[in-house]
Structures are given as C-alpha cells and as structure tokens.
Amino acid sequence: MDTLKQWKTHFESLNAYQEAVALLYWDMRTHMPEQSAGNRSKSIGFLSTESFRRKTDATYRDLLKRMGEQELEGLERASYMEAHESYVRDSKIPEEEYQEFVTLISEAESVWEKAKDQDDWKMFEPFLEKIVETERRFVEYWGYEDHPYDALLFDYERGMTVEKLDHLFGELRQAIIGLLKRLEGKRFPTLDWSLGKAEQMRLNHEWLNDIGYDFTAGRLxxxxxxxxxxxxxxxARITTKYDESDYRNSLFGTMHEAGHATYEQGIDPELDSLGLGDGASMGxxxxxxxxxxxFIGRNRGFLEARFSGLKSTVPSLKDVDFDTFYAAVNEAKPSLIRIEADELTYxxxxxxxYELEKRLISGELEVKDLPQEWNRLYGEYLGVTPPNDAKGVLQDVHWSGGSFGYFPSYALGLVYSAQLNEAMRKDIPEIDTLIAEGSFEPIKNWLKENIHRHGRSKTPAELIEGATGEEITVRPLIAYLEQKYSRLVEAL
Structure with a gap:
C-alpha cells in the first residue's frame, strides 16, 4: 500500500472512532438512562484513548515521517502540516493521563447536570478542581511563549493569543457598555412569551424546514x-431546550444549532480522509x-414573513402588531443566563x-473562589448578581467537559459573523429581500463557497481575510449593533 493510501486509511479509522464517541456523547446528553453514566464514561474513555494512541504510536510516527518525505501540494500538504502540528502536541501528553482525563470529564458532565439541577456547587467543585489541575499540567507539557492560556486557545482557535483577545475584547466591551448606557431608561415592549412544548416543537421544525436544514442528514x-x-x-444532529415560559430560547437556540449543522453538512467530503473534515476553528x-x-433568525424580513404563523400558534400574540413584536424580540438588557442573552449583551x-479562565489556568484564581468572582464580575460588567449558583457559576456545561479555551470562540464568532455579513452584503446587495422571500440558497451558497467547503484546510485568519478582504476586526460588529439598536431606540 502506498504512503498516501495508508495516510487516508489512517484518518478513515480515526473517523470511525470519532463517530462512535460522538454517538455515545449524543446519547449521554439526550436519552441515556441515569444509571448508565459510570459505564458510559469508561466506554468513552477507552475509545478516546484508543483513538489518541493511533495518533501518537510508533506506526503513525513512521507514517508521518514518510508523508513528510513526499512531494506534497494543495490539500495533501495542508493535511500533513495539520497532522504534524497535532502530533507534536498530542505526543507530549502521557497516554495514561489522557485516558484518566477523558474518563474524568465524562463523569464530571453527569455530575454537573445534577449539581446544576440541585443548585449544589459543592457537589461539582471537586471534579472541577481535578479538571483545572489537569489542564494546568497539560499546559506545561505543551509549553507556551507569553501566557499559559495561549496553549489552550490553540485547540479551538489556531493563531489566537491572549494578547490579541485582550485588545479585541477590550474594544468590544467598551462599545457594548457604552451602548447599554444609551439604552438606560428606554422601555422595550413587554410580551407574554409562554408557549407549550408541543407548539414550540412544531415551530422549530417549520423554521428548520424553511431555511433548508436537511433532516435526511440530521435530526432535532x-x-x-x-x-x-x-x-x-x-x-449532523442538533438539540434544543424547551422553556415553556419563553419560547424565544428554543426558537433562536434551534436556529443557532442549525447554523452549526449547516456548516458541517457543507464541508467537502474529500477532506474527511485527509483529517481536514472539521470546522476551521470553534470561532x-x-x-x-x-x-x-x-443575521437570519432576527432579521426583520425573516420574522415579518413568519409573524402570521406565529400569531396562529401563540395565543398571546393575537392583538400584537409586528413592530411591537420585533422590538420586544430584540429587547436588550443585562441578564444572568448566557444562552438567553440578547444580541447586545451576549x-x-x-x-x-474568558477573564475567569485566564486566571484559573495561570493560578491567579482557585476553583473554590470561582462562585464569588463570578458574581463580582457579573455585578461589574452587567450590573446583576446571580441569586444562586445554578443561575451563576453552574449554568454552563463547558467546564465539566474540560473545554477551557473554548468560551472566547463565542465572542469571536460574533465578530466573524458581522464581518461575513458585511462582506456578503457587498456581493449580494438584495440579501434582505431574499431572506424575506425565503430564498436562502444564494446565502448558503456564499457561505459554502467562502467558509464551509474548506473545512480545516485553511486557518481562521485565512478564511476571514479571504472572504472579507481584511483581518479580524470588531468594527463591523460594533457598527451593526449601533445601527440596529439606534433604530430600535428611535422607535420606542
């Protein structure tokens, strides 16, 4: 078997392990019986470790060496460069420590779910202490130049550093807090957002069908x-959470996850056998x-086209006009829950x-002090204080899964999405008309051509610059938010 064929066979085997682990995780977070958590964690730990071994053992090392001796171009060269970089990083982690970590986070996720439900920080605290201790140790194995958190950012956003994030986030934070001050005293319409679960499920499926989510290659x-x-x-599967007191969370949350799935469904299948069949980064x-x-779900034309359907499903909208509904949907105010936050404060x-993670990884903050610091920063940045840990430090699943370095991706995603929206509007000036008409193919084709099809064959910086003609900048996002909320304020 020639080297390139062996190379592709290697990644096909890794894909098989990845598929098994992904299916186990999906089941664990949707339908798994509670008592199965311990056995499930062991199974995930075993499969993940076997996959890790195949990426670090002598056989793979030899294959990597032989690939490096080939005359490679294009995607094959990108595949080798990506694999070599990952091998250097993975091989620094002792196999037994990796298996212990995977087993730990599998169990910790189930414990977190109980701790959140029971508002019991002390139940989860010892697990998070072990996770943070392991992350700190891994950082030292990997090494870093300026800040230990840079070593974790690599997993989620290649090329990003604390220095760059501090600058971007500092500028963004200042702009958002300034906009919030301008909104002080402004009253957005108050509506009844309650709706039964069955009605929410029907709306979710209608909206997903409208935007062309492929149910033959996914599920909700x-x-x-x-x-x-x-x-x-x-x-490419998606999930949602139904809140009968506020159907917005499910509707817009489902649109959010559909965006992830549409990306995955648009990656060039050829990249799978080259180890490049993933998103370029979490950002x-x-x-x-x-x-x-x-930019689609909260677009005025998109909502206006679906307002009659909403009114026929949501009894409380019977006597509400669209302008009132639109203003209420886009209400901006400080809140406690991230996944329920509005566009402006998110x-x-x-x-x-991000600020808490940096300090945890550098050792400036200990896990036991996390609830207090969480509450302090919410008071400083958003002017609100969580009434309990379930609505505070326990609200997110990410730390239980060891996903340190992941959170900045959400804010970077906002920045990137605004840049892409600005660039797309130059290429497709009639975008608002298309959205209002339900013609999403030109939009999805633009995203597929510029972002989706490339998978991991390009870095985030290369994709953004190629699609927009400029490096990462918060300017389009700040301009978008200022324009949108200035218009809303004028209408209030």
Whole structure:
C-alpha cells in the first residue's frame, strides 16, 4: 500500500472512532438512562484513548515521517502540516493521563447536570478542581511563549493569543457598555412569551424546514444544554431546550444549532480522509451558528414573513402588531443566563468567562473562589448578581467537559459573523429581500463557497481575510449593533 493510501486509511479509522464517541456523547446528553453514566464514561474513555494512541504510536510516527518525505501540494500538504502540528502536541501528553482525563470529564458532565439541577456547587467543585489541575499540567507539557492560556486557545482557535483577545475584547466591551448606557431608561415592549412544548416543537421544525436544514442528514432532539454534534458527514444532529415560559430560547437556540449543522453538512467530503473534515476553528463554527441565529433568525424580513404563523400558534400574540413584536424580540438588557442573552449583551457573558479562565489556568484564581468572582464580575460588567449558583457559576456545561479555551470562540464568532455579513452584503446587495422571500440558497451558497467547503484546510485568519478582504476586526460588529439598536431606540 502506498504512503498516501495508508495516510487516508489512517484518518478513515480515526473517523470511525470519532463517530462512535460522538454517538455515545449524543446519547449521554439526550436519552441515556441515569444509571448508565459510570459505564458510559469508561466506554468513552477507552475509545478516546484508543483513538489518541493511533495518533501518537510508533506506526503513525513512521507514517508521518514518510508523508513528510513526499512531494506534497494543495490539500495533501495542508493535511500533513495539520497532522504534524497535532502530533507534536498530542505526543507530549502521557497516554495514561489522557485516558484518566477523558474518563474524568465524562463523569464530571453527569455530575454537573445534577449539581446544576440541585443548585449544589459543592457537589461539582471537586471534579472541577481535578479538571483545572489537569489542564494546568497539560499546559506545561505543551509549553507556551507569553501566557499559559495561549496553549489552550490553540485547540479551538489556531493563531489566537491572549494578547490579541485582550485588545479585541477590550474594544468590544467598551462599545457594548457604552451602548447599554444609551439604552438606560428606554422601555422595550413587554410580551407574554409562554408557549407549550408541543407548539414550540412544531415551530422549530417549520423554521428548520424553511431555511433548508436537511433532516435526511440530521435530526432535532431535546437536551438540558443545547448542542450540535456531527456523527459523520451525513449525520449532523442538533438539540434544543424547551422553556415553556419563553419560547424565544428554543426558537433562536434551534436556529443557532442549525447554523452549526449547516456548516458541517457543507464541508467537502474529500477532506474527511485527509483529517481536514472539521470546522476551521470553534470561532468560525460559532460565526456560522450566530449568522443563522442573528443575521437570519432576527432579521426583520425573516420574522415579518413568519409573524402570521406565529400569531396562529401563540395565543398571546393575537392583538400584537409586528413592530411591537420585533422590538420586544430584540429587547436588550443585562441578564444572568448566557444562552438567553440578547444580541447586545451576549459578548459580555463570554468576556466574563474568558477573564475567569485566564486566571484559573495561570493560578491567579482557585476553583473554590470561582462562585464569588463570578458574581463580582457579573455585578461589574452587567450590573446583576446571580441569586444562586445554578443561575451563576453552574449554568454552563463547558467546564465539566474540560473545554477551557473554548468560551472566547463565542465572542469571536460574533465578530466573524458581522464581518461575513458585511462582506456578503457587498456581493449580494438584495440579501434582505431574499431572506424575506425565503430564498436562502444564494446565502448558503456564499457561505459554502467562502467558509464551509474548506473545512480545516485553511486557518481562521485565512478564511476571514479571504472572504472579507481584511483581518479580524470588531468594527463591523460594533457598527451593526449601533445601527440596529439606534433604530430600535428611535422607535420606542
């Protein structure tokens, strides 16, 4: 068997392990019986470790060496460069420590779910202490130049550093807080957002069908914390959480996850056998979910076209006019829950978590002090204080899964999505008309051509610059938010 064929066979085997683990995780967070958590964690730990071994053992090392001796160009060269970089990083982690970590986070996720439900920080605290301790140790194995958190950012946003994030987030934080001050005293309409679960499920399926989510290559299920997972190239699943007191959370949350899935469904299948069949980064991935949630789902024309359907489903909208509904949907105010935050304040939730993560990984903050610091930053940035830990430090699933370095991706996704929206509007000036008419193919084709099809064959910086003609900047996002909320304020 020649080297390139062996190379592709290697990644096909890794894809098989990845598919098995993804399916187990999906089941764990949707339908798994509670008593199965311990055995499930062991199974995930075993399969993940076997996959890890195949990426670090002597056989793979020899294959990597032989690939490096080939005359490679294009995607094959990108595949080798990506694999070599990952091998250097993975091989620094002792196999037994990796298996212990995977087993730990599998168990910790189930414990977190109970702790959140029971508002019991002390139940989850010892698990998070072990996770943070392991993350700190891994950082030292990997090494870093300026800040230990840079070593974790690499997993989710290649090329991003604390220095760059501090600058971007500092500028964004200042602009958002300034906009919030201008909104002080402004009263958005107050509506009754309650709706039964069955009606929400029907609306979700209608909206997903409208935007062209492919149910023959995915499905929609219920979970505690919404997520999207790719089982394989033809199976990109999404989940949502139904809140009968506020149907907006499910509707826009489902649009968000559909953006992730549409990205996955649009990746060139050829990339799978080259180890490049993933999103370029979590920031790029979030740009797609936030584009669907905000630039389509909250687009005035999109909502106006579906308002009659909403009125026939939601009794409380019977006597509400569209302008009132639109203003209420886009209400901006400080809040406690990240996944329920509005467009304007969402990034502040992410910046708070970023600040906490940096300090946890550098050792400036200990896990036992996390609830107090969480509450302090929410008071400082958003002017609100969580009444309990379930609505505070326990609200997110990410830390239980060891996803340190992930949170900045959400705010970067906002930044990227605004840049892409600005660039797309130059290429497709009639975009608002298309959205109002339900003609989403030109929009999805633009995203597929510029972002989706490339998978991981390009870096986030290369994708953004190629699609927009400029480096990452918060300017389009700030301009978008200022324009949108200035118009809303004038109408109030």
């Amino acid at each position: 299920d219920e979970t505690v914390h919404p997520f999207q997972t790719t089982i394989n190239r033809k199976d 790029i991935h979030e740009s797609q979910s936030l584009f669907f949630e905000n 990034a502040l939730h992410i910046i708070i978590r």
